[in-house]
Amino acid sequence: MTERATVEEQIARWFIEEAAVEAPDRVLHKTVTATHQITQVRRRVLPFDSSRRRMTLLLAATLLVAGAGIGAAGALLYRAAPDLLTRVTSAGVVAVAVRPDHPQVVGTTVGLDGFDIDVARALGSQLGLSVDVRPVPVTDMLAQQGNTGADLFLPSLGTAAIDPARFAHSVPYYWWPHYLLVTVASGRNGLADLAGQQICAVDGDAGKAWLDGQAGVRPIDRSTAVTLTSDAECLAALTSGQVAAMVTAQMGPADLAARPNLTSIPGPPSEPRGVIAPLASQPGSLMAAVDAALGSMLGDGTLTQLSQNRFGGYDLTSPPAE
Amino acid sequence: VQHDLVLAASRGDHEAFEALATGSYGRLYTIARLILRDTYLAEDAVQEALTSAWRNLPALRDPERFDGWTYRLLVNACADASRAHRRATTDIRVVHPATVVDDASGWIADRDQLDRGFRRLRPEHRVALVFHFYLGLSAVEIADVLGAPVGTVKSRIHYATAMMRSALEADDRDAAVGGAR
Numbered sequence: 001m002t003e004r005a006t007v008e009e010q011i012a013r014w015f016i017e018e019a020a021v022e023a024p025d026r027v028l029h030k031t032v033t034a035t036h037q038i039t040q041v042r043r044r045v046l047p048f049d050s051s052r053r054r055m056t057l058l059l060a061a062t063l064l065v066a067g068a069g070i071g072a073a074g075a076l077l078y079r080a081a082p083d084l085l086t087r088v089t090s091a092g093v094v095a096v097a098v099r100p101d102h103p104q105v106v107g108t109t110v111g112l113d114g115f116d117i118d119v120a121r122a123l124g125s126q127l128g129l130s131v132d133v134r135p136v137p138v139t140d141m142l143a144q145q146g147n148t149g150a151d152l153f154l155p156s157l158g159t160a161a162i163d164p165a166r167f168a169h170s171v172p173y174y175w176w177p178h179y180l181l182v183t184v185a186s187g188r189n190g191l192a193d194l195a196g197q198q199i200c201a202v203d204g205d206a207g208k209a210w211l212d213g214q215a216g217v218r219p220i221d222r223s224t225a226v227t228l229t230s231d232a233e234c235l236a237a238l239t240s241g242q243v244a245a246m247v248t249a250q251m252g253p254a255d256l257a258a259r260p261n262l263t264s265i266p267g268p269p270s271e272p273r274g275v276i277a278p279l280a281s282q283p284g285s286l287m288a289a290v291d292a293a294l295g296s297m298l299g300d301g302t303l304t305q306l307s308q309n310r311f312g313g314y315d316l317t318s319p320p321a322e
Numbered sequence: 323v324q325h326d327l328v329l330a331a332s333r334g335d336h337e338a339f340e341a342l343a344t345g346s347y348g349r350l351y352t353i354a355r356l357i358l359r360d361t362y363l364a365e366d367a368v369q370e371a372l373t374s375a376w377r378n379l380p381a382l383r384d385p386e387r388f389d390g391w392t393y394r395l396l397v398n399a400c401a402d403a404s405r406a407h408r409r410a411t412t413d414i415r416v417v418h419p420a421t422v423v424d425d426a427s428g429w430i431a432d433r434d435q436l437d438r439g440f441r442r443l444r445p446e447h448r449v450a451l452v453f454h455f456y457l458g459l460s461a462v463e464i465a466d467v468l469g470a471p472v473g474t475v476k477s478r479i480h481y482a483t484a485m486m487r488s489a490l491e492a493d494d495r496d497a498a499v500g501g502a503r
Contacts, residue, residue: 007487008455014436015356015456023351024365031369032340035376040334171481269492295477319484 084277085285088151093130094286096120097150100135102250103310115310116154119173122302123152123275126293141276151277152290158206158271168283170290172272173303174316178207179248179256180267183238188245191267195221197244200234203227207247210268219267238262254312270319328385331376339379342388343372350396354403356452359441363403370399390467397449397468404445432490439489443482450478451486 005013088094098104104114117133124131134150141153142163155162156176162169180199182188199220201208211225212218226243228234234246239261247268248256256264275290277283297303303317324345330338350371354364374395382391440448453464461479465472 007483007490010432010436010490011451011483011486012455014433015452017433018356019352019456021352021355023348023368027351027365027369028343028347028372031372032336032343034369034373035339036336038373038377040332040380041377171477269488272488292471292474292477295481296471296473298480299473299476318480319488 083282083285084151085283085289088127088129088286093132094124094127094152095132095134095150096123097134097136097141097148097153099138099141099154099156101138103156103252104135115174115306116156118306118310119303120152120154122297122306123290123293126296127289151281151283151286153276155276156273159274160271161206162276166279167276168279168287170275170287171294172274173294173298174307175270175272175319176316177248177253177270178205178210178268179251179264180245181238181248181256181262181264182245184261184263186244188265189263190265191220194223194245194265196223198224198226198242200226200228200237200243200246202231202234202247202249203229205247205249206271207249207268211247252311252316253314257312272319324388325385328379328382328388332379332382332385339376343375346389346392347372350392353393353452353456354396354400356456357397357400357445357448358404359437360407363400363407367396367399367403370402371396374399393453393467394469400449401445435489435492436486439486442489443485447478447482447485450475451482454479 082090098116098120100112104112104116112135120133121131134148136148136150136153138155138157140148141150141155142157153167158176159169159172180191180194182194188194197220199211201211208225208227210219211223226234226237228237231246231249231251234243234248237243238246245265256262275287275294277287294303298317304315307316308314324342327338327342331342347368350368351364354367354371355361358364358367371392375392378395382388440451443451449468450464453459453467454461459467461472461475464470464479465475468475
């Protein structure tokens with residue numbers, strides 16, 4: 001049996017094959033010829049000693065900074081609103097909208113406290129900004145209804161569900177699993193075992209979209225989707241035998257581990273979830289800073305620790321291994 | 323030899339620059355083509371990078387860093403070309419490989435998935451993958467070329483690799499679904 005190459009090996013092999021195309025000589029000749037008409041940029045060497053030169057450079061730098069300040073002030077008078085990074089940096093605070101439900105509700109007594117709030121605070125710390133956390137319903141985030149007053153949104157939705165024409169999004173900071181669950185007692189262990197069966201999913205969730213398939217092709221042959229409003233309702237339908245399986249919306253790996261009577265069948269993909277901001281707020285520079293901050297938090301283990309704290313010891317900050 | 327050519331070219335020697343450009347051109351073109359996935363955009367990017375190299379060569383303080391410096395110019399040129407292309411059109415030209423290798427492990431299908439996954443990546447993530455897996459540069463070396471923090475580069479490699487893995491896994495799932503039907 002041929003052992004399958006790792007993704008790294010496949011990428012390297014693909015690049016090598018793709019690179020096997022000869023570069024056209026005409027571009028080189030055209031470019032070299034064009035440089036004959038282009039003057040090189042040369043720095044002027046100052047004709048005086050180094051101490052005087054340092055003083056002159058210092059004075060020039062001072063004048064440049066002052067000039068830039070005046071220029072910036074002038075520009076502010078004539079320009080439209082500055083970009084989002086400039087605004088939050090000036091204010092020293094970034095307002096972050098988090099949804100007041102999953103994955104923020106921790107228990108019934110603790111109230112609003114959870115993974116995205118932890119991430120928002122850690123992100124603010126990385127950016128050197130105070131964080132103003134604002135609970136905003138996810139529908140309001142996406143519709144931008146009312147004045148949320150938030151600069152960044154953590155909608156806990158897959159990046160595929162975010163309209164790129166309206167929102168910029170960061171790199172993912174966690175990957176939420178969707179499980180296709182059956183009861184252990186059913187003995188089912190593959191998609192083929194669910195052909196022609198009724199499968200429960202939560203209305204509007206990515207798991208329901210997976211179940212519906214693409215271009216009319218369902219991942220489970222001849223299956224029928226039963227749509228309910230929550231994982232709890234689907235669980236009840238599954239354990240009572242009304243449906244053969246369910247696709248989870250909000251149950252995490254810890255929830256699954258607590259239910260030994262259920263088992264999962266490989267099927268629905270995990271959802272990469274990131275930070276978003278409306279394009280209208282000119283978020284490009286801030287989003288680049290957010291990407292760098294998330295990268296740093298991923299590199300130093302901060303995100304992993306936050307995930308393990310909130311998701312029952314599970315690290316959801318990387319896509320699941322095959 | 324390259325050291326001397328760089329010094330001569332930085333003093334305005336066109337022949338020296340032509341020798342340098344000829345030596346770098348093939349690799350720069352390949353990198354641009356891998357990053358941009360478009361032959362014509364790659365040609366524009368390499369032309370812009372080499373023109374910029376000639377214009378700014380006197381500012382290069384260390385001739386030994388010529389290769390890394392041209393990579394950086396190329397990355398900037400690729401970003402400009404990509405932005406200009408996005409503004410102008412949403413059409414994507416598919417670059418057909420020169421060689422096609424088929425085998426029992428479904429390499430052709432994997433290549434399609436890799437291509438689709440790669441096209442979904444942002445330019446900075448594409449650069450990280452090409453520099454790491456094609457040029458074989460470490461994260462530290464890439465950070466040095468790009469002038470970016472090492473952590474940022476590591477994050478880009480990690481994320482981009484994960485996205486490519488996801489693309490391949492999607493293929494596997496599709497195959498599994500097809501097989502189950």
